[in-house]
Amino acid sequence: MMDINELARVDEDSVFGGLAELNHEQVVFCHDQATGLKAIIGIHNTVLGPALGGTRMWNYASEKEALTDVLRLSRGMTYKAAITGLNLGGGKAVIIGDASTMKTEAFLRRFGKFVESLNGKYVTAEDVNMKTRDMEYISMETSHVTGLPENRGGGGDPSPVTAFGTYLGMKATAKKVYGNDSLTGKKVAVQGVGQVGMYLVEYLKKENAEVFISDINEDKLKKVAAEHGAKVVGMDEIYGLDVDIYAPCALGATLNDTTIERLKCQIVAGAANNQLKDEKRHGYMLMDKGITYAPDFLINAGGLINVYEEHLGNYNRERAYSTAEKIYDTCLSILNLSDSQGISPQEAAIQLAEKRIADIGRVKLSR
C-alpha cells in the first residue's frame, strides 16, 4: 500500500489514482443545484462493518483539496476503528462551503438524502463545523446518523470520552518510558484547550501533574488556567518547553521538521488527528530523538467509541468509558511491538489494524 504522503504527488487529474493508491472502496460526489450542496463521501473500507465517520464542512481552497482531505480522513477512520476492536469500517464526508452561511435546513436534509442513498454503507456524525443540531436535520432524511443529542437518544458530546482515552494512552506511554504510569509531578504541555484539551487538563491536574497550556483563544486559556491552575505559555513557546510530555490537542501536522527539532520531551501523546505531518518520516524522526509517540488514531478513539455505542442502540455512557479503558493495554502492546520490531509506533499501529482487517475479512469469507 502506498504511503499516505504520496497522495499529494498523485497526478493532479487522476481522481482514480488517489482512490486506488489509498485503497478506497468507493467515493461518492454529491451535488444539488437547488441548495448549492457540494459534498464528497469517502468510503475507505467496509470489511469490519459500515463506514462510520463524521462530516466536516470547510471552505476548501479547491475541490482537489477537499478530495485529498476526505481520502486521508476516511483512511484514518478505518485504522481507528480496526485498532480499537470496533466492528466498523472507515468513512468520512466533506461538505465544501462556508458553514456560517450555507447550512440551511434544506441543505442539511439534502445531504441526509445522499447519506440515505448509500443504504447504511456509510454512517455519518459530527466533525469540524457540524453540530448535534445539524445531525438532527440530517436524521430527518436518514437513519444512518449518529452524534444526536442525548434528549434524542444520542450520545451527546463525545469529547469527554476522547479526553479519557487520550489520558489513558498517555499513562500507558509513561509506563513504557518510565516504568510506571504515574503522571504525578510530570510536566505536561497541552496545545489547545478546546473541547478535548480542557477535559484532558482536568485529568492531569487531578493526578497532580504540572500542566502548561497554549491556545489562540484567550478566553479559553483564562478559563482553564483559573479552573485548574495550569500555566499559560506562548503559542510558539510550547514546542521548546522543558517538559516530559507534549500533548497536541489542537490541529494536525504540528509534528514536522521544524517543531520536532525543538522538542525536549520524552513522550508525545495527544488527541489531535494527523499529528505527524509526514506519517513515515516524522514518525522515525521522533524515534531518532528518543521521543516515544503514542499513535494519535489509537489514543483519540474515545469519540468514535462513543458514537459506536450510539450506533449499536440503547446508548450507554458507562459502556463507552469501559470500552475506552482498553486503549491503555492496546497502546502498551503497540509500543512493545514497535520496540521489538524496530519500527515506529505509528507503523506498528497500522500493521496491527491491517492484520485485524485481513483476519476478520477471511472469517467473513469462510463457510
Ligand SMILES: NC(=O)c1ccc[n+]([C@@H]2O[C@H](COP(=O)([O-])OP(=O)(O)OC[C@H]3O[C@@H](n4cnc5c(N)ncnc54)[C@H](O)[C@@H]3O)[C@@H](O)[C@H]2O)c1
Ligand atoms: N472532539 C472529539 O471527540 C475528538 C475526537 C477525536 C479527535 N479529535 C481531535 O482533537 C483535536 C481537538 O478537538 P476538539 O474537539 O477539542 O476541538 P476544539 O475546536 O474544541 O479545540 C481545539 C482548540 O485548539 C485551539 N487552537 C487552534 N489552533 C491552535 C494553535 N495553533 N495553538 C494552540 N491552540 C490552537 C482552538 O482555539 C481550540 O480551543 C482536533 O484535532 C480533533 O480533530 C477530537
